[in-house]
Amino acid sequence: MTKITLHNTKTRSKEELVPIKDGQVSMYVCGPTVYDRAHIGNARPVIVFDTLFRLLRHVYGEANVTYVRNFTDVDDKINARAAESGRSIREITDETTQWYLDDMAAVGALEPTHMPRATEYIAQMVAMAEDLIAKGHAYAAEGHVLFAVESYADYGKLSGRSVDDMIAGARVEVAPYKRNPMDFVIWKPSDEGTPGWDSPWGRGRPGWHIECSAMAHELLGKAFDIHGGGNDLMFPHHENEIAQSKCVGDDFASIWMHNEMLQVEGKKMSKSLGNFFTVRDLLDQGVxxxxxxxxxxxxxxxxxxxxxxxxxxxxxxxxxxxxxxxxxxxxxxxxxxxxxxxxxxxxxxxxxxxxxxxxxxxxxxxxxxxxxxxxxxxxxKEDWLSDGAEFGVTNHLRLFANTLNSLRTEAMKTKNFSKLDALKTQLSDIGIKTMQTKEGIQLEIDWFGAYQAMLIAKKDPRFVRVTGVNRRETWEWLKKEIEALV
Structure with a gap:
């Protein structure tokens, strides 16, 4: 069988994957909070762990690989979006969940074995919180349940931080009901306008970290092989998951994997820099x-x-x-x-x-x-490979290439390059580059240049803000422009 080695964040080294259950592999990856479109940075862990999922299925067989990726559908950002829009929380989360699935399918991601929604596992989260309190690792205070960080000696080992360093460098919520500034919320109270469920501590909702611990336990058991996510989740989310799960007696994940972050044109993606865009933005632009x-x-x-x-x-x-x-x-x-x-x-x-x-x-x-x-x-075949306009453009490009080579041969004899240069200029104006090679003149479409030419031709001021290319629209426009030249 193929030997698979993976870098384990927990040990800072590459390790051979040896499944806990012989011949069967289990993996949990933190999924999205569904309140808006996924940006392209969100797509990186999806593609990374989809590739691992494909490899595992290839090596162990499809039936022997279990992949869980969750949806966080209870969150203050979702509540705020509902309040802003006047729409129900369920309506928003249903819509954005489907957006996510559609956009990830567009980048070739298979659907995981299980895709649990946090709101479907509230009972398991309450039970885990009760267990943590009973074992002295959590406490109730003013309608909240908080994990007592000092009760878990190994807290910080995944990220390599000490509790003192974390307090000094982290933005922690200072609250009177906390025994320690680093104690984190497992359960919090809900007011009348906020989603909530009955619990021993009053009506409330789960904290973010308890969700993954409860769902992983329910779907994969006390121990599983791989836990993945972006390295921005290493602290505090993954650190807190480990603490909760270990303290209720779970072995939790054997191998922890984290992907690095994404930049755009050499800069951190940011709305203020104008380089923030979603997967759907790229798809709609024709990428x-x-x-x-x-x-x-x-x-x-x-x-x-x-x-x-x-x-x-x-x-x-x-x-x-x-x-x-x-x-x-x-x-x-x-x-x-x-x-x-x-x-x-x-x-x-x-x-x-x-x-x-x-x-x-x-x-x-x-x-x-x-x-x-x-x-x-x-x-x-995707539309980008079979767009009908493409064939008209391609055929005309062949014609222009032949014409340019004939004009060049004639110009080399007569030393008159005016016709050749005029045609090159016309093609350049609509985003078609001419290149001299050993085989003769070849043509290449400069998509960005063609798209800008199209917008300028339409007298559309958007051309100054172009961040991508709408491929389908450009194909159709190029076909018409080239036909006019022919």
């Missing part, structure tokens, strides 16, 4: 989901990832070549080199490098198999 996935997989999950328009452009170019090579080809076997790369702490960048070698060798069946394992090269 294919498979391109988003390819860009993400091109950087190792434990390294910071920089999303750039240039990377998306190069990813699409590569995927188009690979789709053309594998179209209509039966899927072969995944090569040992690809498997070895992915099994070595999810080295997806290394696996993609191996796929480039397969493409260069024109091993289409192995290339397709590798792509499928990584969630790429699906038989279900």
């Amino acid at each position: 294919p989901g498979e391109v988003i996935r390819f860009v993400f997989l091109s950087t190792h999950y434990r390294k910071p990832m920089d999303w750039t328009a240039e990377k998306a452009k190069e990813a699409e170019k590569t995927l188009r070549k690979w789709q053309a090579l594998t179209d209509g080809i039966d899927e072969g076997r995944v090569t040992a080199t690809v498997i070895h790369a992915i099994a070595d702490d999810l080295n997806t960048a290394g696996a993609i490098a191996e796929m480039h070698k397969l493409a260069n060798a024109e091993d289409a069946s192995s290339l397709k198999a590798a792509g499928r394992l990584l969630g790429l090269l699906s038989d279900a």
Whole structure:
């Protein structure tokens, strides 16, 4: 069987995955709080752990892998959104949950085995809180239940922090009902306008951290193999999960995995910088989901990832070549080199490098198999690969390339380049670059330039704020512009 090694945050080292139950693997990954669209940073852990899910299913068999990813559907942000909009909380969470599922499916993510909603496990959270109180690890105060951090000696080991350091460096809620500033909320009271459930401490709702501990226990048992999430969750969320679960007697997760954060064009994503956008924004701008996935997989999950328009452009170019090579080809076997790369702490960048070698060798069946394992090269052609306008543009580009090469041959003889330069200028004006190669003049569409040209032609002032490209709209416009030139 393939040996899988994963970097364990808890031990700061790579470890071989040895399932607790022989031949069966269990994994829990923290999911979204469903109050709005998922931004592209939210998609990184989804793609990372979806890739691990695919690898585990490949090695152990689909029936032997259990993957849980939760939905937090009770939260103060959701309450605030409901108050702002006048809509019910359930209506908002149902809608945003479906948005999330649709957007993650668009980037090639399989649905996990279980996708529990926090509100479906309130009874288990209350029971866990009662158990923690009975064992002296939590206490009730003014309608709250709080975890007593000092009662758990190993608190801080996952993130490598001491309690004193955490108090000094953290923004902790100072409240009179807390025995220690670091004690965190397990249960809190709800007023009449806030969702609440009956409990031994009055009507209230769970704190964030207890949700994952209770759902993991219910669905995966006292011990499971892998717990994942972004490294922004390491403290306090994952640290608090461990404390709660260990103190009720659970072994909890054996291996902890954390992906690094995402930047946009070299800067931290921020609304104030104007570089904040959702997965749906990219999709609506015409960036294919498979391109988003390819860009993400091109950087190792434990390294910071920089999303750039240039990377998306190069990813699409590569995927188009690979789709053309594998179209209509039966899927072969995944090569040992690809498997070895992915099994070595999810080295997806290394696996993609191996796929480039397969493409260069024109091993289409192995290339397709590798792509499928990584969630790429699906038989279900997306619109970006089969847009009808594309064929009209492509055919005309071939015509222009032939015309330009003929004009160049003539110009080299007559030393009169005016016709050649005029046509090059016309093509450049609509975002089509001309390149001189050993084989002659070749053409390439500059998508960003074409999109800007389209907006300017429409006298649309939005062109000064373009952050992406609406591919479908640009195809249609290019086709009309090129037909006019022809």
